[in-house]
Amino acid sequence: MTDHNGQTAGTGRAPSPPNRLRALVGVFFTIVLTFVGLTAVTFVISRVMPVDPVLAIVGDRASQEVYDQVYLRLGLDQPIWVQYLRYINSLLHGDLGTSIMTGQTVMSDIARFFPATLELATVATLLGVFVGIPMGVVAAVNQGRWPDHVVRVVGLIGYSVPVFWLGLVALLVFYAKLGWTGGPGRVEVYFDGIVEPYTGVLLLDAALAGEWEVFRNAVSHLILPATLLGTFSLAYVARMTRSFMLDQLGQEYILTARVKGVSEFRVIWGHAFRNVLVQLITIIGLTYASLLEGSVLTETVFAWPGIGSYITRGLFNNDMNAVLGGTIVVGACFVGINMLSDVLYRLVDPRAR
């Protein structure tokens, strides 16, 4: 962002020193408000659904008496705001209802599926950050020369390619034709269930149990989807790093450092990059959050048993509890991570202090 184009009004309030506490309170207030909004949307969705929630529970052969009983138990005779409060109440108690697909509570389903998504998104983000940031810095330092163009082209491709299609092509080439990587799923079927799921994150579990065979197999399965997702965060991280670096490199303190004879390496990494790092916190939080939700399509292509495929399967089975429960959990993570990076940014950035 340039400093004088009237954009500040929309993008963020830089609090003056005594206002730091107030800013944090403001962030907290925003979090609460956003959660209220999120639950309101899912609540509205659950109410206007064409699926009758009572019929979904009792089945269409139940007597009118049973139907009425369930109708009352679900509180559907209450005014809408009472229903909403009851809904919030059950959410706060971790009650997301029962899934029709699995017959288990949505909460336990999510506990089972979420670690797989977390594993995928985390590895992908790490890839994106550790490759994307150096790429962005190199592009900024070589502005207008070929490394810059390479980064721009990679970014444009990352923004333009349909991830599910790239996933299919990658499976075709690297799994089916070349045999370099594992196929769909988290591990081969014959490795399934060997490792006790302590954390649910298969890589960790396998390493903890010392099952290196399983670990290697899991890595070979993870590498394709993670690289794929990672490419998308890489494109974004590199682009933002580049623009932040360009901002810093154009400032006077950089000129001062150069005039004083500081080596170019130190100017770039010691001075400019250190200031960029703070801004990158928000960007990394943003990509991580968006990968958590963006994994829906990747999970479908790679038959990855995560929360994304859980939600899509719920959609096809008219299992609204599963869909809305998944939406709430992913939404909460998304909001939570974004807010956390915002708070972190305020704490770390000396100007916001």
Add this chain to the structure above:
Amino acid sequence: MPATESQGLRAWLMSDAPASAWQARAQRIYLSWRVFARNPIAMTGLFIVGGLIVMAILAPWITHSSGLDPVLDERLQPWSAQHWLGTDELGRDIYDRIVWGSRITLYIVALVGIIVVPLGLLIGTLAGYMGGVVDNVLMRITDIFLAFPRLILALAFVATLGRGLENAILAIALTTWSPYARIARAEALTIRNSEFILAARVAGASTLGILLRHVVPLCASSVIVRLTLDMAGIILTAAGLGFLGLGAQPPTPEWGAMISSGRQFLLDQWWVPTVPGIAIFIVSLGFNLLGDGLRDVLDPKREGG
């Protein structure tokens, strides 16, 4: 383009002293175009998007079939002179389906744009111009939508509205409008204190009149640049919903749905799912290039951001 123009028109467009508002406007467009035309990236984008539009218009004349009717004895054929891009699992010509599919792609982006731009402009300019409580309430709502995971929310909306192309479009629009309100508000904030707004108010113009006649047109350019940049994302989301089976339903030749139905033939007839993917990629790339170029032309301040 300037070379083919007559000298008189060129002089009229380059004149230092425009004689009318209309001439001044034409000059501004012409000058922007000259900047735009010098940008190879932007021109590539324009070429691709233009090609897509031409393809969609000419579809009945450049295809042999409607791409909908099965021809079962020509299933899964590779490329040939008769079927340029091969045939799919029901013997339908993939080239024909891609061409007809371009209409669906344009339909999606146009409809999303038609919903999102006015909605974002209205909410954003109203908030920015009115300020105070209105601003606070509208912006909190915008923030809430901004903070949502878009794809997941679109999935949930489709679940409510039912599967289908129109519902997918509506779901995408419902999750896309918030950044537009943000941009429009930021612009409206800078405009609302300008003298000409004051003049209009003194002259007795109504709030709605000022908004529609003075504020909205000035905010429109940023919003449209943003829309062009978002087009690729919209196309990809729509294709993703189609791929998941939640968007356009078969036998509609929507490109994402084509990938989904061709998926099982990936190993032996790889072109069936691959070709629609390439089409999506080229079109998204075109919109991204065009958006990048437009941003450079209309808004040089934000270059590279």
